[in-house]
Amino acid sequence: MPESRQKASSPINLAHKATLIEYQWSLRVIAEMDDYQFKVVRIEGEFIWHSHPETDEAFLVLDGTLRIDLQEGCVHVNPGELYVVLRGVTHRTAAQSEAKLMMIEPRGILNTG
């Protein structure tokens, strides 16, 4: 079996990638790891309540404050902080003023937040 090689490509600057997104709530895939995708997004306002029965979902805040509403309360996630919403948990992402985030979820998941 031939050995795998990888070109020494540039690392991905998350904050910079987030500035390249044209519209709020529009997800941009910036990297992949196995079957998962790293996506950046700029959000403002409130998304819809929803859940992902098949997967957990990770949020890393790059700029601003992300509010994650859960039925049990809400969580404020600030830059440099990570939060994982567990599979099947109804939640809603929100931001009072614009926030930039990285999300990690499996490839092919429906874009519901």
Place this chain on the structure above:
Amino acid sequence: MPESRQKASSPINLAHKATLIEYQWSLRVIAEMDDYQFKVVRIEGEFIWHSHPETDEAFLVLDGTLRIDLQEGCVHVNPGELYVVLRGVTHRTAAQSEAKLMMIEPRGILNTG
């Protein structure tokens, strides 16, 4: 089927978690997402050359500069930057002075870097 609930627990501050690690190169699991683990680590010096035949491996730098040596060259990863080493690719992590990182890899992977 009962609906899944989740307590509105505190988000995880990555830089703070990295300061809690007692020894360099000692990985600390700070969160999980599906079958993957988020780990923080403080490194300095050079690790051994190795590869993971079964998984990609993601690195997010929190503080300092991570150098990832590949057979095709090396990559310098700075705070706020992400780099994914593909499965099967021989690599070596290094840092000239201490760097703090978050790594993402599947649960149960051997701690070889």
